[in-house]
Amino acid sequence: MKSATLLQLLMLLGLTIACNHQHDGKEWTKEEIDELEAKWGYEWGFEGIGTFAHLNHVKCLTEPMEDFDIAIIGAPFDKAVTYRPGARFGPRAIRYASGRQHSLRGFNPRANINPYQNWAKIIDCGDIPITPIDNNIAQTQMTEALKQLGKHKTVSPLAPKPKLVTLGGDHSLTLPALRALNEIYGKTIQVLHFDAHLDTWNPNAYPSYWGTTAFNHGSMFWLANQEGLLSNSSFEPSVHAGLRTRLTGEIDNNDDTAQNWKRFSADDIDTLGTQGIIHNIMEALGTDNPVYLSVDIDVLDPAFAPGTGTPEAGGWSTREFIRILRGIEGLNLVGADVVEVSPAYQGGGEETSVAAAQIVYELITSMVKRGLDNMGKEGKSSKDEL
Numbered sequence: 001m002k003s004a005t006l007l008q009l010l011m012l013l014g015l016t017i018a019c020n021h022q023h024d025g026k027e028w029t030k031e032e033i034d035e036l037e038a039k040w041g042y043e044w045g046f047e048g049i050g051t052f053a054h055l056n057h058v059k060c061l062t063e064p065m066e067d068f069d070i071a072i073i074g075a076p077f078d079k080a081v082t083y084r085p086g087a088r089f090g091p092r093a094i095r096y097a098s099g100r101q102h103s104l105r106g107f108n109p110r111a112n113i114n115p116y117q118n119w120a121k122i123i124d125c126g127d128i129p130i131t132p133i134d135n136n137i138a139q140t141q142m143t144e145a146l147k148q149l150g151k152h153k154t155v156s157p158l159a160p161k162p163k164l165v166t167l168g169g170d171h172s173l174t175l176p177a178l179r180a181l182n183e184i185y186g187k188t189i190q191v192l193h194f195d196a197h198l199d200t201w202n203p204n205a206y207p208s209y210w211g212t213t214a215f216n217h218g219s220m221f222w223l224a225n226q227e228g229l230l231s232n233s234s235f236e237p238s239v240h241a242g243l244r245t246r247l248t249g250e251i252d253n254n255d256d257t258a259q260n261w262k263r264f265s266a267d268d269i270d271t272l273g274t275q276g277i278i279h280n281i282m283e284a285l286g287t288d289n290p291v292y293l294s295v296d297i298d299v300l301d302p303a304f305a306p307g308t309g310t311p312e313a314g315g316w317s318t319r320e321f322i323r324i325l326r327g328i329e330g331l332n333l334v335g336a337d338v339v340e341v342s343p344a345y346q347g348g349g350e351e352t353s354v355a356a357a358q359i360v361y362e363l364i365t366s367m368v369k370r371g372l373d374n375m376g377k378e379g380k381s382s383k384d385e386l
């Protein structure tokens with residue numbers, strides 16, 4: 001019986017090889033496949049298996065030959081939070097809320113492009129498998145995954161290196177992201193950080209009788225500074241915007257300044273307006289240096305984004321924040337994250353994840369537009385671009 005089974009298997013294998021492009025003896029032409037695509041390829045906003053903006057899904061971590069220019073990657077991890085847990089469900093919620101983003105109607109009027117139908121190959125790489133049990137293993141997994149993904153080849157010469165947009169997860173993931181960028185670019189990076197909180201806190205500022213855990217969602221920039229991942233030149237500061245949290249005292253701001261950060265508060269929008277905030281950010285970061293952009297969704301007021309781990313009253317509206325993001329499209333973004341979306345605390349209308357999905361869309365738009373703008377600049381090739 002065994003040999004009969006083996007024979008059957010061999011026959012089946014032979015058949016499979018012989019019928020590579022056939023099925024039931026029929027050869028499918030490219031035109032016929034194209035027709036099927038036209039007939040059945042579309043997904044309405046509420047359809048599909050839930051990738052970001054209906055993008056093609058590839059498990060890039062197990063497909064090292066997959067080339068891309070921009071990729072979405074989820075980091076469903078929330079074991080480094082200090083208040084409400086639940087951000088491990090953020091990537092799923094943001095993808096779900098991105099359902100009405102589609103390449104067919106993805107034109108962004110503010111930038112005059114459809115980022116999903118332009119030069120960049122954009123895919124959804126799925127999630128990094130991160131253990132919810134051991135934070136040391138978790139940070140190693142995130143670091144290694146982001147290093148590996150950042151070394152994939154690109155498709156377009158407009159993108160010398162691939163750009164990752166990571167969906168959190170809690171904010172601790174920014175540390176693995178900065179470690180990966182530091183290795184990939186071989187230099188320090190400036191950060192633009194939208195958040196209600198500083199996140200440069202010395203871990204000893206937390207109750208520490210029983211020991212300290214430096215890897216947490218309020219100390220990752222302190223650790224990044226300790227590890228020398230951020231530029232320490234006063235000409236290349238990192239920038240916080242949207243700050244409004246309570247502090248230990250002025251010492252927190254002094255520590256933050258010593259770590260080479262500039263601060264813009266949520267209140268600044270009342271005196272400066274969105275244009276003033278944009279101007280100050282661009283003046284601090286410029287358009288040439290590589291910048292990593294990290295968006296903690298709690299930069300928005302809890303009225304607009306209650307689905308988050310550490311809400312603080314008195315933040316920006318979704319419209320104000322998106323206006324600011326649109327205004328800083330000239331930055332040289334080398335990667336970005338949108339973190340701390342914790343969908344259990346959002347309303348049935350998904351306002352928090354809808355805002356997060358729009359933020360991702362605006363960032364992708366800016367990355368694609370930047371590639372086009374560089375192409376148009378005389379004497380500047382993509383090789384000059386980090």
Ligand SMILES: [Mn+2]
Nearest residue numbers: 171195199296
């Ligand atoms: Mn944060």
